[in-house]
Amino acid sequence: MPPGSRLPKSSGRLDPLAAVRAPQDPDCDVYLTGTVFLDIIFTGLDAAPVRGTESWARGMGSSPGGVANMATALARLGLRTSLAAEFGDDMYGDYCREELELGEGIDLSMSHTVPGWHSPVTVSMAYEGERTMVSHGHETPPADRVPEHAREGPPPARACVASLVPDERQDWIATAADQGSRVFADVGWDDTGRWELDALRGLEHCEAFLPNAVEAMRYTRTDCPRAAAHKLAERVPLAVVTMGAEGAYAVDGRTGEDAEVPAIRVPALDTTGAGDVFVAGFVTGTLAGWPLADRLACAGLTAALSVQEFGGSLSAPGWVEIAAWYQHVRSYDDQDPTALRQRYGFLDGLLPGCARAWPLRRAVPTIGFRA
Template sequence: MNTENRGAAQPPEPARGAGPGPAGAAPLVDPLAAVRAERDPAVDVYLTGTVFLDIIFTGLDSAPVRGTESWARGMGSSPGGVANMATALARLGLRTSLAAAFGDDHYGEYCWDALAQGEGIDLTPSRTVPGWHSPVTVSMAYEGERTMVSHGHEPPPGTAPPTPRCPPRTRAAVAALTPGEPAAWIAQAARLGTRIFADTGWDDTGRWDLAALPDLRYCEAFLPNAEEAMRYTGTDCPRAAAHALAERVPMAVVTLGADGAYAVDGGTGEAAEVPAIEVAALDPTGAGDVFVAGFVTGTLAGWPLADRLAFAGLTAALSVQEFGGSLSAPGWTEIAAWWRHVQRYDDQNPAALRRYAFLDGLLPGAGARSWPLRRAVPTIGFGRGT
């Protein structure tokens, strides 16, 4: 069975902008403008992984009950899986390249077009696999939580995009570490100067042994959630876990859910904590990916640690107010609208406003839309003539 390269889009132009819609329609903001040089890589961030079609039900009053039918007040669909991270990075103005396998069904075509044409993501390393159907996840959001059901098969042998010995020349790469499964490309990329940012998922083995994550040694930053960090370090406090992890990686960032995030610089000993922004959450799908994308953006731009945490938390908070994972990721238009909105109220905490004052130097010209923003509900779309 042969693979097909569908003529993926080339790496997007600098500062493609933000928000859904045709490439080029959004305001131009390049967070790396101050650090770009003539001989820099054409790609800012490389990712590889599995793209799912996400179907999201929202507005459920409770979890589905066995033997009953539940009706959701909202529904949408969007590319998911690694597409969440890729879209979040692209919408923040980073030139993003993704290596993934796509099914040749309607779901795969929709995901490919949404990422390449809608978001300007470089899919040159990706492949379409004939006869392979796209993995699908159904996500149900209720009471601030979510339940997911997924289905999919591994691509046939030899048909998935070959994992390169190293990614394209790039500033950074985001890797998902799996216990006991080292990825050779991570070590090769790190040796060539690529900055590796890593997160991880639940350890199904139950061992929670950092030695089972050998690629951690190549990572500049490790960004687990609080429960994962405590289990890996044997601590009962996420802040203590962050300090313990900082002995293993240059930067440890622990997300604290509704309490924000805490980070420790292993080289300098600097620690920073930023509280979460209170928002009305519609769907938390992909919020962790958006947080990582925000932190990567701030790091590559050379921002102070506290600003990076604040920005990552803000982008994650804005994302949960919309359907889905990838299509809910905010861009600079949404960020600018939020910043203008909160500054208009006299009862704002001055210290809290100062925490986000660094946005002033980034947002001029990022649009003048009012808050709250409402984007089109994501869907697979209608056929011609409807």
């Protein structure tokens, strides 16, 4: 997007891709699929629960979780997001579906409700900068209980986000790539302990691979995140390694370009979903055609804003939150405001004026209230 241009509104949201859209483009910006959990987050605990005692939390929130964290982060950044997921045939499932479809504007036409299936649930307890989670769920519905429309494969989309699992075959990734979608992938902990890149089926179809530093070093048998990124760039066009408090480092294997952006120092309350928000920010910048360093900066900023709030999808920032932070940082900040303004100067031409005070707080939703 040219410097100085503003993001126009589309259906009440800012559209970061307005400058690059064309009539022949697909309606969907990003497609993803996975399991939606109901997340229940307890906050305000002074310490970890002790066995045999009862602990009271000062706060509680509920929200769609699991793959919904990523879908929400993408949608709040203005991307037209399509999610294919099964929803439980219970009140939890109805709540999650309503929040995603009506509250976040996510396209759920590829999703479906499974009769008699209970929604997976995760209870998260945040205390002392840490989190403890307990999850419960039933087996994924068998294929013969999935409607025909949900078996058709991914729709045409600018991009897809996938979560790779060792030895797990996900045929839709190849289908999406063949249709012209740019595939961005992250990865979870390898429970097999092998840490073999060849076991990540679908990696060969990915444009970008975004592991954290520990994952990247284990997969590449290196002892440095930056060295790991260079090794990964031999396997994928773009390797991005997140390094926690050190920021993020990326290597473009096609051009040899690399970029590193330091992390923004913030008081972290809950890191749930921060990785998803980072990926969403990076995808947004990539689809908008920004330079590599600006994409890393956008991803790191959105992740930093998210960890200052509790919950996964609850904490995903939108452009209003980003604009409020940038307005604040231009006036005063305790961590070298000049350097921050220089690093995030690309936001000058992107953000609308923001009259809301910093810090912003989203309302914490809960189940039970009806209009």
